[in-house]
Amino acid sequence: MTESLTEETTTDAAVDKELLEKLLLGRWAETRRVSRAVAADPQFHKVEGITKEDHRERVLKQLHGLVEAGAVQRAFPEEFGGQDAHGANIAAFEELVTADPSLQIKSGVQWGLFGAAVLHLGSEEHHARFLPGIMDLSVPGAFAMTEIGHGSDVASLGTTATYDPTTEEFVLNTPFPAATKRYLGNAAVDAKDAVVFAQLITPGEEEGQAPINRGVHAFYCHIRDEQGNPLPGVTIGDDGQKGGLNGVDNGQFTFDSIRIPRTYLLNRYGDVAADGTYTSSIESPGRRFFTMIGTLVQGRVSLTGAALAASKLGLIGAITYGNQRRQFNASSTTEEEVLMDYQLHQRRLIPRLATTLAASFAHEKLLTKLDDVFSGADDSDQNRQELETLAAAIKPIATWHALDTLQEAREACGGAGFMAENRFTSLRADLDIYVTFEGDNNVLLQLVAKRLLSDYAAEFKNADAGALSRYVATQAQSTVLHRFGLRRAFQSVQDTGDERRSANWFKQPDVQRDLLTDRVRQMVIDAAGELRSAAKKPAAEQAATFNEHQYEIIGAAKAHADLLLWEAFTEALEEIEDPGTKKVMTWLRDIYALSRIEETLDWYLINGRVSAQRAKTLSPYINRLVARVRPHAQDIVDAFGYTDEHIRMEVASGAERERQEEAIEHYRRLRASSSAPVDEKVLLKQKRSGS
Amino acid sequence: MTESLTEETTTDAAVDKELLEKLLLGRWAETRRVSRAVAADPQFHKVEGITKEDHRERVLKQLHGLVEAGAVQRAFPEEFGGQDAHGANIAAFEELVTADPSLQIKSGVQWGLFGAAVLHLGSEEHHARFLPGIMDLSVPGAFAMTEIGHGSDVASLGTTATYDPTTEEFVLNTPFPAATKRYLGNAAVDAKDAVVFAQLITPGEEEGQAPINRGVHAFYCHIRDEQGNPLPGVTIGDDGQKGGLNGVDNGQFTFDSIRIPRTYLLNRYGDVAADGTYTSSIESPGRRFFTMIGTLVQGRVSLTGAALAASKLGLIGAITYGNQRRQFNASSTTEEEVLMDYQLHQRRLIPRLATTLAASFAHEKLLTKLDDVFSGADDSDQNRQELETLAAAIKPIATWHALDTLQEAREACGGAGFMAENRFTSLRADLDIYVTFEGDNNVLLQLVAKRLLSDYAAEFKNADAGALSRYVATQAQSTVLHRFGLRRAFQSVQDTGDERRSANWFKQPDVQRDLLTDRVRQMVIDAAGELRSAAKKPAAEQAATFNEHQYEIIGAAKAHADLLLWEAFTEALEEIEDPGTKKVMTWLRDIYALSRIEETLDWYLINGRVSAQRAKTLSPYINRLVARVRPHAQDIVDAFGYTDEHIRMEVASGAERERQEEAIEHYRRLRASSSAPVDEKVLLKQKRSGS
Structure with missing residues (x-):
């Protein structure tokens, strides 16, 4: 090595682009390549400057396109046509951002939040009943966690789900305006169903005792009827125009004593028996909450x-x-x-x-x-x-x-x-x-x-x-x-x-x-x-x-x-x-x-x-x-490995190089010609040195 | 003073809002108040989520509204109905940003760039001829300085204006694509005229000598006919959707040997006589250029x-x-x-x-x-x-x-x-x-x-x-x-x-x-x-x-x-x-x-x-x-002194305080009632301490 102590030689530095691309694609290289091929398809590309209504419509159509392309099933169980492939699923999903971040986020809401909540918080019964419709997008859904009054502090949500043993139902309520569910993707227009997070209230364990708040749990819930109208007791709002992601129809839900069957509690980590008895595999309410939230x-x-x-x-x-x-x-x-x-x-x-x-x-x-x-x-x-x-x-x-x-x-x-x-x-x-x-x-x-x-x-x-x-x-x-x-x-x-x-x-x-x-x-x-x-x-x-x-x-x-x-x-x-x-x-x-x-x-x-x-x-x-x-x-x-279909930027197209070369060539020819103007500054210098 | 060396007392700290507001409004307080009153008018407010076409139309209408409100004349000479008030003019103009930044920038293009170039670079003859139409917006105009190939480096612009003594005209040309004028406000739709910056080329001072490049000068130029069509030799492009300011119609000009009269050179700092002789009150081409640019x-x-x-x-x-x-x-x-x-x-x-x-x-x-x-x-x-x-x-x-x-x-x-x-x-x-x-x-x-x-x-x-x-x-x-x-x-x-x-x-x-x-x-x-x-x-x-x-x-x-x-x-x-x-x-x-x-x-x-x-x-x-x-x-x-009409933000409306107070009141009432649920955590603690 001739390299001195003081300064590295730079002559042998050279990037093997193919090798680096492979390294950067990582463990799920093949999945990423497949997903990039999907993202390269113009049907999935963002169109700039359209109204939110047109954008929402386009992105919903794109989601159906993803289903057709077989791009959304990876994380789900094999028995429903999935692959139980969690890392690969995320890798594929990330790549969609190059097409349109709205597409990424709306599909994230449908399959990564709504679907994943059913998958991770629900039982096999819930899987069998709900996952097929979620996976094929016949049931678009919302993930109703955030409220106007509570974002980061999920444990303090205001929405309640009170168990009524007489009818074996939960009663969902928005007890005050700050408990309105808000910023929910899919909610403003498309969601038929939702997973709703609410404080689970069960009856007191003995006669005359106060009811017990079991903390935040997730409930499957129907939101709209077949015609797309809100079901009785559900009020839906539209969050309207946003700073971005306008292809996602974010919206709001409030619940006025709507009733859902006892079996709609996603009960993997906590269940309510017909008589109102609560059971959970995790005794500590704190740990139970963090385990549920952790699946997300x-x-x-x-x-x-x-x-x-x-x-x-x-x-x-x-x-x-x-x-x-x-x-x-x-x-x-x-x-x-x-x-x-x-x-x-x-x-x-x-x-x-x-x-x-x-x-x-x-x-x-x-x-x-x-x-x-x-x-x-x-x-x-x-x-x-x-x-x-x-x-x-x-x-x-x-x-x-x-x-x-x-x-x-x-x-x-x-x-x-x-x-x-x-x-x-x-x-x-x-x-x-x-x-x-x-x-x-x-x-x-x-x-x-x-x-x-x-x-x-x-x-x-x-x-x-x-x-x-x-x-x-x-x-x-x-x-x-x-x-x-x-x-x-x-x-x-x-x-x-x-x-x-x-x-x-x-x-x-x-x-x-x-x-x-x-x-x-x-x-x-x-x-x-x-x-x-x-x-x-x-x-x-x-x-x-x-x-x-x-x-x-x-x-x-x-x-x-x-x-x-x-x-x-x-x-x-x-x-x-x-x-x-x-x-x-x-x-x-x-x-x-x-x-x-x-x-x-x-x-x-x-x-x-x-x-x-x-x-x-x-x-x-x-x-x-x-x-x-x-x-x-x-x-x-x-070596990032993106093609023109992913990049889609005029600045990266080579047009600037062409323009610069034309300009250089123009001046080169002009200098070589007899009609080239002389710069006044040069003329002034000549005059001064001549006089 | 009882204040210790180590920690200041904070008890006597209090902001006199009125006093601070006055201080912040500064020397042009009255003008700012007048301009804020204009900006408070809903006709000038940005509407979110509309298409760029609707936004452009709205902002053009707003500019006419500003003329009617007498909001744009301050910087211009008294003889044309202005006030020769430069600081006040800028102060007023700044305040428009609260209504809609597109409104601010489009009016800045019309009166602060296009109009100001005529005012500061033109002669009294130019003022008399062009300023009235500019001031009343009967002549919307562009400020054609930037080119695709040159932004910050104005001295190197490619557009040329070559003097032809035989017809006493300048010939404007875009010699190569990189010299296309770009990002010009008003250009895509509205501009009838423009101030165009170009390298001024005059004939050699003696027979047979090469022409002389006098550096960048500004020229008044007609761009569109009465029907709004580009004049012969002018090609107009639309910059399309932008990251913001979509109420401004930015666009592009290329010139194919268009001819303008000799008197259209804005000649305050440099003039060309009928025979092509160039004169300037500033001998140094460099200082001349910076003086012209400095007016902006x-x-x-x-x-x-x-x-x-x-x-x-x-x-x-x-x-x-x-x-x-x-x-x-x-x-x-x-x-x-x-x-x-x-x-x-x-x-x-x-x-x-x-x-x-x-x-x-x-x-x-x-x-x-x-x-x-x-x-x-x-x-x-x-x-x-x-x-x-x-x-x-x-x-x-x-x-x-x-x-x-x-x-x-x-x-x-x-x-x-x-x-x-x-x-x-x-x-x-x-x-x-x-x-x-x-x-x-x-x-x-x-x-x-x-x-x-x-x-x-x-x-x-x-x-x-x-x-x-x-x-x-x-x-x-x-x-x-x-x-x-x-x-x-x-x-x-x-x-x-x-x-x-x-x-x-x-x-x-x-x-x-x-x-x-x-x-x-x-x-x-x-x-x-x-x-x-x-x-x-x-x-x-x-x-x-x-x-x-x-x-x-x-x-x-x-x-x-x-x-x-x-x-x-x-x-x-x-x-x-x-x-x-x-x-x-x-x-x-x-x-x-x-x-x-x-x-x-x-x-x-x-x-x-x-x-x-x-x-x-x-x-x-x-x-x-x-x-x-x-x-x-x-x-x-x-003390910034903006009213609800300027602020227009839900987060600043007090709605959040109301929602929080309702929630607090709900829980207060619930705690006071017999039906308040007991937190499972509390119950667990009681059980443990009881057993």
């Missing part, structure tokens, strides 16, 4: 994948255009620069490319875990909890990243980026709601943080005295180092003035891992310390203390997600054997890691993890890394 | 104000909803918390409120400068340049801030934020293009940076040897301090463990000013040092060196803008006499300053301006500040 994790997983697909489309558009579009003539040659040659443009797009890759690899792990749990291959309580925590960490990062990337891509294309024909604004508008539905991103991050805090607490509950004292010693040492800036000072001495040595430090995977891990760990320790001081105080004071640290606690959850993405990217690198591809992808992994560290560099400085001397070199080093990746950016986005 | 600065100024108005609407919606909406029951009382009581919610909204105020005060200064220049009160070259630099610094900050604030506000309202009835998504979609039109934000920031660098160079060109050596000595000292972390270490000794002393340091205006100023200054010095090393190298190498530092150079421009906003906020505080209002507004100024410093805290740490000990206390201090402002947040947004 696949929504979060699929939004993550869809958000990444949309990010990829955005990057394809902006990077392709950035390689063709010319603007300004900085270097005084005859041709203007292509945008991708500007450092700022590289800085805007390449770290986002790196994050997209990191998140894609993390998503692949998430999907594998989902498949393990839902297929039964590894369906332990612990694995379910890990799946939920992982989804709660990655969904926020991926969905916010999609909005950020689509926006940066749109701005990087200037006015062209704003045209509907280039889809950035349309995708962004449709994906906007992804950051707050299926779990508000900030609420999910808070769940992750609470999990981190309780894991930390558990670690010490079971630790022996030796472990604890070793740990405390380490901590104390760390605090001492930090307090006196010794660790930092030590780095300074080593680093003074040597930017290259510093870069060599930052590019070591162990250093990156340590920095990212250390941050999560220390943030959790710090937060736990703050919370411990209130541990024995009344609940209201505990809550106040938690609230006073909410901002930093959520910061810890984000740091955890950063680490998860880094780990996934680093593991993926191990699968790459081609050295040229590995080199470019390693740079991108480094860009991901170092951008995250740059973003939170103040923390590393304050906590003595990075010296000021070393920190100073970080930004210039990232600048050099993005410049190194720049010649390969097009190959990477090409 | 008002577009940037007005977008800044409109973006702030939209930010205010977003904050009104989110903060009002945050004060009414309840979710989760953290403190275990019977009522759930309102969202604004969550620290994270305060952190999401209150710093954005602070920035909105800072930018509003900076905008007011910008508007005053614009009025000084355009009214002739202070129309020096230097003041024009200052106006341009100021606009180039503030427009990017304000427009990006609007998108960021509208998005955060939408997310802070969850699903409700996504409904068109709450306008966040609609305003955000419409304002998206503000960040790249009328000067791409990054290109503008680069202009600012270049100005900072040249000011810095000029400072030393004229400095005597003494000044220079004193300066170098200061710098050297600063470097030594920085290199060995002495200044930082000194702070550490003072600060160790004393968070409150540290907070007292951060809240001093002099400290804030020093920190913000020092950052701009040092960043410029650092960048200048890097660029100086290439100063004597060939142009291509100089350009490469500049490009290698583009990211940090643009960082310096942003730091400069941060300082401008801080200065404006601090000056505004001096005008507040009411102590309660002053206290709250001072907290908000501090939040603005400290949020900016927090955002770039790594720089302050690396460069030894803030010690690690002190830096550690910054985030908790901001947390305390936002909590202090929290009880006053509603008063502040109320």
